[in-house]
Amino acid sequence: MSTHDTSEVPWSDGRWTTEPVSTEVVDGDLLVTAVEGSDAWRTTSYGFIHDTEHALLRDLEQDSAVEVEFLVDFSEQFDQAGLFLRSDETTWIKAGIELSDGQEQLGAVVTRGESDWSLAPVPYWGGRRATVRASRAGNAVTIRARVDAESWRLVRVAPLAPDECVQAGPFCCAPSRSGLVVRFLAWRTTPADTSLHP
Template sequence: MRLGTLLELGEWTTTPAAVELDGGTMLVTARHGSDAWQTTSYGFVHDDAHALLVPMEARQAAEVTFRLDYGEQFDQAGIMVRADSRTWIKCGVEVSDGAPQVGAVVTRGVSDWSVAPVPEWNGRLVTVRASRDGDAVTVRARADDEPWRLVRVAPLAPEAEVGVGPYCCAPSRAGLTVTFTDFRLDEPDVALH
């Protein structure tokens, strides 16, 4: 699906500060303070990340590609699979402790968070793939055309009605603009490994 078509068909969870189509790319500027988090450890609730969602079938995969050219604390971009404000998965690259980290937040009432450093991905195109099948979403990520890395297997009820699409947010600053280069829907992965 072209990014222009996604922009026409998708719905924003929270409208970003700015959106611009530039040829085949979509530039999204996040609002300062935007985030997605439910309670755990920090005690705060944020439900204002900028996710542009289209319906996701019970057996479907989605991929989001973006340029990793941001570097401020907690800047982040990737893919979101969302049922509602208390049931969602966001996966991508978030800057934490001075380095880009590939990771996931899975929220089922409360959020959890897992990360792994990927400083070698700086300046490259990163693709995050969420594959939904059965009672789970399997998330993989890679830079350029490198092999996929398994990021997370998260539970999701087969009957859940969810949307999927690119997301970004900037909890700590104004001026984050993420360059999204691709969004696609296709068949789910046939195996976990």
């Protein structure tokens, strides 16, 4: 994985897909209050389409990677935050931590017309700093995540055409309640990972 040439992205560089209730920068961190019912999903299993996520996005070029770091502090069903990649309303990926069925889960939703969803429980990530990374190279985007300074773990490899126009950045949603505040700690860009496996 590439660790050189890391650049911090100012919070002011992105544009929201859906405006949150409020945002505030405190000690360099971005605090985002989510709208009740905000979510991103298309059709599969549930039957509905939700396109109301709070994603702060800017262009993600080929052969580059983006990281979002945030505090895992969720208490209600489907509270979620992480990294969002978007081509258009029917082509996007969200990856991060979600409170599902009573525990923190690390997962991703990959959407091309319809959504799919994968999850893995990470109950010991609560109250800690999670980082989600999307690396774009060749015909794919590779999603990795870690907590604190632990080793990166592979979350997902998904197809992404080299010439596809994509934007990426931090996101959060609160599908089931009001009052969710997510503290984003960093937004960074780096060169793309040099290989799929260490």
